[in-house]
Structure formats: structure tokens, C-alpha cells
Amino acid sequence: MSGFAARFIDNPYAFFREARQRHPVLWQEFFGVPMWLVTGYKEAEALLKDARFIREVRKADTSGHQPVHLESSPPEVGLMRNMMLFRDAPDHTRLRNLVNKAFTPRMVQKQSSIIESIADHLLDECRARPQHELIRDFSHLLPAFVIAELLGVPKEDQSFFRKWSNVFFQFIDFNPSMERLESMTRDIEDAKRYFETLIETRREHPRDDLISGLIVAKEKYDQLNTEEMVATCLLLVFAGYETTGNLITNGYKLLLDHPSMYDMLRGNAALFPAAVEETLRYEPPILMVYRVVSDDLVFAGQSMQQGQVVMIALAGANRDPSVMNQPEDFNIVRSDCKHLSFASGPHYCLGAPLARLEGEIALRKLVTRLEKPEIIGQPQRKQSVIFRGYESLHIRAEVV
Numbered sequence: 001m002s003g004f005a006a007r008f009i010d011n012p013y014a015f016f017r018e019a020r021q022r023h024p025v026l027w028q029e030f031f032g033v034p035m036w037l038v039t040g041y042k043e044a045e046a047l048l049k050d051a052r053f054i055r056e057v058r059k060a061d062t063s064g065h066q067p068v069h070l071e072s073s074p075p076e077v078g079l080m081r082n083m084m085l086f087r088d089a090p091d092h093t094r095l096r097n098l099v100n101k102a103f104t105p106r107m108v109q110k111q112s113s114i115i116e117s118i119a120d121h122l123l124d125e126c127r128a129r130p131q132h133e134l135i136r137d138f139s140h141l142l143p144a145f146v147i148a149e150l151l152g153v154p155k156e157d158q159s160f161f162r163k164w165s166n167v168f169f170q171f172i173d174f175n176p177s178m179e180r181l182e183s184m185t186r187d188i189e190d191a192k193r194y195f196e197t198l199i200e201t202r203r204e205h206p207r208d209d210l211i212s213g214l215i216v217a218k219e220k221y222d223q224l225n226t227e228e229m230v231a232t233c234l235l236l237v238f239a240g241y242e243t244t245g246n247l248i249t250n251g252y253k254l255l256l257d258h259p260s261m262y263d264m265l266r267g268n269a270a271l272f273p274a275a276v277e278e279t280l281r282y283e284p285p286i287l288m289v290y291r292v293v294s295d296d297l298v299f300a301g302q303s304m305q306q307g308q309v310v311m312i313a314l315a316g317a318n319r320d321p322s323v324m325n326q327p328e329d330f331n332i333v334r335s336d337c338k339h340l341s342f343a344s345g346p347h348y349c350l351g352a353p354l355a356r357l358e359g360e361i362a363l364r365k366l367v368t369r370l371e372k373p374e375i376i377g378q379p380q381r382k383q384s385v386i387f388r389g390y391e392s393l394h395i396r397a398e399v400v
């Protein structure tokens with residue numbers, strides 16, 4: 001890892017702050033790739049809602065610009081191109097509307113008691129031990145179980161999630177090498193075959209789960225091919241697993257680092273939703289997302305050319321002093337908490353209500369059930385440029 005990457009992972013916010021001070025929409029080299037870097041809140045929000053900035057790299061003429069990794073991906077990764085996240089309208093709209101038919105507020109609300117009991121069960125399992133590795137024992141298992149429950153994946157198969165998620169996250173991390181991309185394709189094929197079989201099983205024996213709901217939507221509207229359905233299942237696993245796990249770990253670590261906030265929560269459970277929002281703002285699980293310029297245009301006073309890459313620094317926008325006071329402070333009772341951690345515009349996170357629910361329940365359980373928590377050693381940051389989390393977080397605490 002280069003010195004710049006190590007410094008960036010240590011403190012991406014300092015880098016974004018310096019860029020914002022030069023210009024909220026700045027042309028500069030980032031990890032060796034020249035691109036636009038958007039760090040202003042208003043500019044980032046406007047850009048995410050602007051249809052001239054697209055996800056489908058192949059739709060723009062990128063000749064003359066250094067390619068982003070999606071263009072050089074091996075063909076198997078084509079499955080990813082069937083995910084709504086990587087599509088633009090009209091395909092994006094069609095896929096998203098269909099998933100919305102199955103992924104309803106009722107389905108999310110139904111998860112509440114399930115999340116409570118999964119969280120309690122995981123903490124009960126920790127009871128006998130004086131020390132815990134929070135990520136392995138709790139924060140990544142919780143979202144994995146929740147998504148599995150939502151999709152209708154049998155318990156014994158849930159261990160695959162971590163492996164598949166890692167593969168996906170390496171894929172969308174910043175410009176992975178060709179070798180890394182190629183080594184991922186076998187795992188993606190495994191995941192694809194797994195979901196093809198599960199979809200077939202649910203077609204024959206429907207249940208009250210998301211996959212059965214997608215089958216109904218597919219058959220009723222006939223607008224979703226099997227490849228897209230498999231890609232959608234995989235996207236839900238990828239998008240909702242590691243991100244939510246990082247939200248829980250980041251939130252709990254921030255609370256331990258800010259004892260006054262921790263004490264406030266112990267005394268007032270009504271503050272947990274605000275603690276989740278402030279965590280999302282302060283340490284967003286996804287630091288940045290990208291778009292491609294679809295045509296020559298002017299944005300925020302800058303002339304942009306078709307095919308250029310735009311990196312939208314959600315983490316930078318979230319600390320823009322022009323829209324909030326003292327953005328560098330972690331403060332769960334701030335009155336001006338706003339963030340772009342779920343993005344904005346057509347790709348706004350489809351799972352945001354579920355992620356918030358999981359975050360609230362998880363933090364409440366950790367704060368109320370772990371007595372005298374203490375961090376052991378120096379937690380290591382996840383070695384990722386796009387995702388913000390920890391490799392591990394060792395805690396000494398009594399579980400009550």
C-alpha cells in the first residue's frame with residue numbers, strides 16, 4: 001500500500017477538507033487517476049440528482065480518459081452489470097420499481113422483532129466470555145442474519161455471505177488490479193449458481209420472503225429476467241451486509257471514544273435514532289461513489305468533458321462547514337445533522353429504512369447490555385479506500 005493510501009485510510013476527512021478548501025468541485029489526480037472530486041454538500045447533492053451524470057460507463061465515450069475499472073472487468077462480472085446500482089434509466093427505473101414492490105415498508109417493519117431477537121441471541125452467546133471481537137461476534141453477523149431472513153436464505157448457508165461480500169467489495173473498491181478481478185470471478189459464479197437454485201426452489205414452494213415476492217413481481221409484470229433477479233438478490237446481500245456491519249461498529253467505537261455521548265444514551269433511549277444519524281454523517285460506511293459525465297457540460301462553474309470520472313465524496317460533503325456548524329465534532333444532539341451517506345437522487349439507498357432500524361436496535365443493545373466496556377489494543381482500520389470500517393474491534397465487557 002502506498003504512503004498516500006495509508007494516510008488516506010487513516011484520515012480521509014483531512015484530504016477531503018483540503019480539496020474542498022481549494023474548490024468544492026476540483027479536477028485532480030486521485031490514486032493516480034485524474035478525475036473530478038466533489039466535496040461540497042450542495043454540489044454533491046445536486047450532482048447525484050442530475051441525470052447528466054451516469055453509472056453506465058460504456059454509454060459515455062471515455063476514449064482519451066484513463067478508464068475506470070468497470071471497463072476492464074472480466075465478462076463474468078457482467079452479472080454486476082445487471083444490478084440496478086450499475087444501471088441508468090430506463091433499466092434502473094424498471095429494476096428499482098420491481099424490487100420496491102417486494103421490498104415494502106411492511107416487510108421492513110416486520111424485521112423489527114426479528115432484529116431484536118437476533119441481537120439478543122448474539123449477545124447471549126457472548127455472555128460466557130470476558131472479551132469479544134465485536135465484528136466477528138456481533139456487528140457483521142446481525143446484518144447477515146437479517147438479510148438472510150429477508151431473502152429466505154436457510155441459516156446453514158449464511159456463512160457464504162462474508163466471502164461473497166468480500167469479493168464484491170474488492171470489485172468495487174478503487175481500481176483493483178486485473179489479477180484481483182480475475183480471482184473474484186469464480187466466487188461470483190458460485191454465488192450466482194446458489195441463488196439460481198434457491199429461486200427455483202422458491203418458485204416451486206413460495207414463502208413469505210423477498211425472493212418469493214420478486215418471483216411474483218417477475219411473473220405479474222414479466223419485466224425481470226432471471227439473470228437480473230439473481231443479480232438483485234446478490235446486490236441486496238452485498239449492499240446491505242458490510243455497510244450495516246460497519247455502521248454498527250463505527251457507531252459503537254465513536255460512542256466509546258465520546259463518553260459524554262455514551263452516558264447521554266444510557267440515560268435517554270430516545271436518542272438512539274439521532275446517534276445513528278450522527279454516526280452515518282461522521283463516519284459514513286461508504287466514503288464515496290462515482291459517476292461518469294455523459295456529455296460535455298458545465299457544472300458548478302467547471303467545464304467537464306464527456307467520459308470524465310466524477311468521484312462524489314459523501315464523507316467530504318457530510319463535513320461541509322457551509323451547511324452545518326462544527327462539522328468535525330461528533331455530536332448526537334446537534335440540531336443540524338444532515339448527510340449524504342445513503343446518497344441522493346435515483347440511486348438513493350433502497351435499504352436505508354432497514355439499515356437505520358438495524359443500527360438503532362444494535363446500538364441500543366450494545367449500550368444497554370455491555371457493562372463497563374473497554375477497547376483492547378489499537379483497532380485496525382479496514383484497508384479500503386471506499387468503505388469505512390474496522391478489521392476488528394476487541395472489547396472487554398460483561399454482557400448482562
Ligand code: HEM
Pocket residue numbers: 084085086096147235236237239240241243244247284285286289290341342343344346347348349350351352354355
Ligand atoms: C448503513 C448501511 C448502508 C449504507 C451506508 C448504504 C449506502 C448506500 C449508498 C451510498 C448507495 C448509493 C450508491 C450510489 O449512488 O452509487 C446505496 C444503494 C443501494 N443500497 Fe444501500 N446502504 C446501506 C444499507 C443497505 C441495506 C441494508 C440494503 C438492503 C438490504 C441496501 C440496498 C441498497 C440497494 C439495493 C442500492 C442500489 C439502489 C439503486 O441503485 O437504485 N443498502 N446504498
